[in-house]
Amino acid sequence: MKKVIIVFLLLFLTVISFGVNYINPVGPTLIPIAELLSSNISEEIPGLEVNLWRSVDEAISLLVTEQAQISLLPVTVGVKLAASGVDIKLAAVSMWNGFYFMSLEKGIVIIDDLVGTEVYTLQAPGQTADTILRGALESKGYEVGRDVTVVYVGGAEAVQLLASGKAKVILVPEPFASLAETRVQGVIRSMPIEDLWSSFNDEKIRIPTSGIFVSGSLDRGVVESFLLLYQQSMNLSIANREKTAQIVSEKMGGFPIPVLHKAMDTAGFLFLTAEEAKKETVIYLEKLRELNPELTGDVDLDALFF
Numbered sequence: 001m002k003k004v005i006i007v008f009l010l011l012f013l014t015v016i017s018f019g020v021n022y023i024n025p026v027g028p029t030l031i032p033i034a035e036l037l038s039s040n041i042s043e044e045i046p047g048l049e050v051n052l053w054r055s056v057d058e059a060i061s062l063l064v065t066e067q068a069q070i071s072l073l074p075v076t077v078g079v080k081l082a083a084s085g086v087d088i089k090l091a092a093v094s095m096w097n098g099f100y101f102m103s104l105e106k107g108i109v110i111i112d113d114l115v116g117t118e119v120y121t122l123q124a125p126g127q128t129a130d131t132i133l134r135g136a137l138e139s140k141g142y143e144v145g146r147d148v149t150v151v152y153v154g155g156a157e158a159v160q161l162l163a164s165g166k167a168k169v170i171l172v173p174e175p176f177a178s179l180a181e182t183r184v185q186g187v188i189r190s191m192p193i194e195d196l197w198s199s200f201n202d203e204k205i206r207i208p209t210s211g212i213f214v215s216g217s218l219d220r221g222v223v224e225s226f227l228l229l230y231q232q233s234m235n236l237s238i239a240n241r242e243k244t245a246q247i248v249s250e251k252m253g254g255f256p257i258p259v260l261h262k263a264m265d266t267a268g269f270l271f272l273t274a275e276e277a278k279k280e281t282v283i284y285l286e287k288l289r290e291l292n293p294e295l296t297g298d299v300d301l302d303a304l305f306f
Contacts, residue, residue: 020222021049022070023062027155028175028267029072029210030251031260032094032234034244037251048226052251056123063088069215070226074127076296078213079285082304083297087216091306092227093277094234095210098268099129099193100177102162103169107190111140111199114169118149120158121171125150128209129171132196135291139200156255159183173209175255175263182259201287205280209268214306223306231271238264274305281305 024033036050051068053059056077062068064086071078075093082088101108108114114137121129130152134144144150153161155176161167163184170180171193180187191199198204212230214223237244245260288295 019047019049020070020218020226021051021062021068022072022226023051023053023059023068024072025059026052026054026252028098028173028248028263029095030248031244031264031267032230032237032269032271034233034237034247035240036229036233038243038247045229056127063213066215069218070223071213072210073213074123075208075211075281075284076128076131076288077126078211079299079304080126080297081213083299088213089216089306090211090274090277090281090304091214091223092212092230092271092273093208093210093281094212094230094269094271096206096208096268096270097192097194098209098266099171099173099207100189101169101171101191101196102177102180102184103188103190104162104165104184104186105168107188108169109190111136111142111196114148115142116147117169118151118167119169119171120151120153120161120167122152122155122158122173124152128207129173129193131288131295132193132207133171135288135295136196136200138291155179162187174267175259178259178263178266179256182256197284200291203283205283206268206270208277208281208284211277211281227273234269234271238269278305 024030059071059073060081063071063081078088078090106113119133130150137144137148142148155172158167158170158172159176159180162170162180177189181189193207197207241261241264245257248260249255249257282301285296285301
């Protein structure tokens with residue numbers, strides 16, 4: 001890794017003239033940056049910091065106060081921030097699909113199966129699965145709060161609630177879906193998020209779940225060098241599965257390594273630049289906005305992409 005990173009460091013150092021703070025959520029999205037985290041960043045890439053966020057509110061605060069210049073966010077969260085006037089642009093998408101309904105007693109095959117249930121999902125209103133779930137419910141005339149209750153918890157907590165029987169349905173990304181299969185007897189994995197999307201759309205697309213957003217004022221050369229660095233780290237991290245699982249497990253407080261191994265195949269990691277990801281992302285955002293403008297905010301799609 002060190003030799004590979006050095007190539008990009010040289011390019012990075014030619015353009016960076018000020019500190020750059022990259023923030024990444026604690027969770028499965030650590031997998032692509034495992035190689036980057038294993039290097040001594042402060043010595044090898046002067047000016048670049050990598051910090052982790054644990055809640056959407058924390059990430060938003062760092063961006064709004066300009067304490068972070070590059071961030072990995074749920075795409076819908078980043079888009080709503082841009083719509084609200086925060087000067088950020090989508091530079092790449094690194095994770096697609098990867099959320100699953102995990103349930104007890106019965107599988108979730110159609111939207112109607114959710115009526116009368118409590119669905120436990122991650123973080124807070126606005127994350128990708130929450131947004132698509134709300135879109136799917138609205139397309140069938142159902143309302144959150146009236147027909148379906150949505151509860152926001154952490155991924156590990158969702159699995160614990162399912163294991164204790166307090167939750168019957170959770171909607172979580174990998175590796176928590178695989179963790180549920182390991183920990184919860186009789187759990188049913190059903191309806192991945194791309195199928196949830198297809199339930200109310202004729203056009204089947206990949207769902208852009210996690211995107212790299214950059215400050216609009218950040219030097220283009222710095223952004224392009226960081227994207228190369230990130231992509232290289234992703235390729236090496238996924239290739240070095242054992243090392244990656246150990247690093248991510250430690251960052252996630254001892255998350256089971258065998259589960260991380262399993263989740264790497266189903267988490268949906270695929271790096272595409274903004275230009276490469278634009279077609280599917282625009283379809284996704286336009287359809288959500290058509291259903292309910294509040295799901296995406298009034299974002300300027302022409303100005304959104306880096």
